[in-house]
Amino acid sequence: xxxxxxxxxxxxxxxxxxDGWRILTDPTFDAxxxxxxxxxxxSSIKVAGPxxxxxxxxxxxxxxxxxxxxxxxxxxxxxxxxxxxGTVITTVPAARRLAPLTxxxxxxxxxxxxxxxxxxxxxxTATPARHGPKFSRPIAGKVNGFALHRxxxxxxxxxxxxDTVLYDGLREVARRIxxxxxxxxxxxxxxxxxxxxxxxxxxxxxxxxxxxxxxxxTVPVHYEGWTHFRDxxxxxxxxxxxxxxxxxxxGERVEV
Numbered sequence: 001x002x003x004x005x006x007x008x009x010x011x012x013x014x015x016x017x018x019d020g021w022r023i024l025t026d027p028t029f030d031a032x033x034x035x036x037x038x039x040x041x042x043s044s045i046k047v048a049g050p051x052x053x054x055x056x057x058x059x060x061x062x063x064x065x066x067x068x069x070x071x072x073x074x075x076x077x078x079x080x081x082x083x084x085x086g087t088v089i090t091t092v093p094a095a096r097r098l099a100p101l102t103x104x105x106x107x108x109x110x111x112x113x114x115x116x117x118x119x120x121x122x123x124x125t126a127t128p129a130r131h132g133p134k135f136s137r138p139i140a141g142k143v144n145g146f147a148l149h150r151x152x153x154x155x156x157x158x159x160x161x162x163d164t165v166l167y168d169g170l171r172e173v174a175r176r177i178x179x180x181x182x183x184x185x186x187x188x189x190x191x192x193x194x195x196x197x198x199x200x201x202x203x204x205x206x207x208x209x210x211x212x213x214x215x216x217x218t219v220p221v222h223y224e225g226w227t228h229f230r231d232x233x234x235x236x237x238x239x240x241x242x243x244x245x246x247x248x249x250x251g252e253r254v255e256v
Contacts, residue, residue: 003255004158004181008248010050012066012073012185012222015057017253018148018157020119023062024085025160025183027078028071029054032225036071040139041193044072048225051251054081062114062122065090066129066162066185068097069141072226073163087114089124091142106144108169123149127177128169129162132199140199147177154178159215161185163222165198166205174212181256182215187223188231203236210243217256218245 005017012026029050037043054077063085068074074082082088088095088103089112095105104112106126115121125147131140143163147156160183164170173179188202200222201209210218223229223236237247246256 005253005255006181006183006219006248007052007253008219008221008250009052009057010048010250011225012163013050013078014160014183014219014221014248015060016148016158019122019150021061021114021116021122022059023064023148024057024060024081025064026066026073026222027054027063027081028073028075029077029081030071030075036075038070038191042191042228044191044226044228046072046075046226054078057081058084060085061116062086062124063088063090064124064146064160065094065103066145066160067091067131067141067143068094070163072222072228086116089114089126089146091126091144093142108144121151123151125149125156125177127159127162127173129164130167130169131163132165133197134167136199145173147173147179155180157181158183159213161201161209163189163200166201166209170209171212174209179213179215180217182210182213182218184209184218184220185222186220186231186236187226187229189228190230191228202231203239206236207239207243210240210245216244218243219248219256220245221248 092105
C-alpha cells in the first residue's frame with residue numbers, strides 16, 4: 001500500500017496527501033489568544049497558532065469537517081478556507097448550516113466518492129462519533145469521523161475519529177472497518193462547568209481503541225493548543241508507548 005503523507009498544522013487540522021489528493025481535516029487557522037464559547041457555559045482559549053497559514057496549505061481538494069459547531073474544529077479563518085476548497089464533506093446538520101456553501105452531508109455509514117482527472121477515486125465513509133457522555137448530542141451536536149478507502153479496497157487507508165469519547169459507536173467502527181492509519185482526536189476535554197465529564201477520548205481510551213482497531217500506525221492529534229484539554233501530551237506519550245504511534249511535529253510533513 002502506497003504511503004500517506006501527513007502534515008499536522010495544529011489542533012485537529014491535518015493535511016493528508018494520498019494518491020495525488022490534498023485533503024484537510026477540520027480547518028482551524030485563527031491566531032492564538034482568543035476565548036471561544038462552546039455553549040451551555042463552556043469556553044476555551046486558543047493558546048497556540050497554526051504551524052502554517054492557509055495560503056501555504058492551498059490548494060485543498062477536499063475538507064473533511066467532523067463538525068462545524070465548535071471553533072476548535074472550524075474557526076473564522078477555517079470558514080474562509082472552506083469556500084476555496086474543492087469539496088467539503090461533513091455531517092448532515094453542518095451541511096445545512098453551511099449553506100449557501102455546497103457541502104456534502106453524510107449520515108453515519110453513508111459514503112460518497114470524490115473523483116478528478118488524473119487521480120484515482122476515493123470513497124469516503126462517515127463513521128459514528130459522540131462528542132460527550134450519553135444523551136449529550138442536544139448540547140454538543142452531531143459529529144462524524146471519516147474513513148478513506150482507495151478504489152476496490154476494504155481496508156481504510158486512513159480513518160479519522162473526529163471529536164468523540166470511546167463508546168459503542170467506535171467499537172462498531174473497529175468491527176466493521178479494517179484501518180491502516182488511525183488519526184485519533186484525544187486530549188480528554190473537560191470544562192469546569194461540567195465537572196469530571198469528558199467530551200473527547202483520553203490517551204487511555206485511545207489505547208483501548210487501538211487494541212480494537214489494530215491499525216498499522218496511529219497518529220494522535222487535537223490534544224494541545226487549547227485550555228480545555230486536560231490529558232497532557234506527556235501522559236499520553238507514556239500511556240501509548242507500547243503502541244505503534246507516530247507523534248507529529250507541527251508543520252513537518254511525514255510519510256506514514
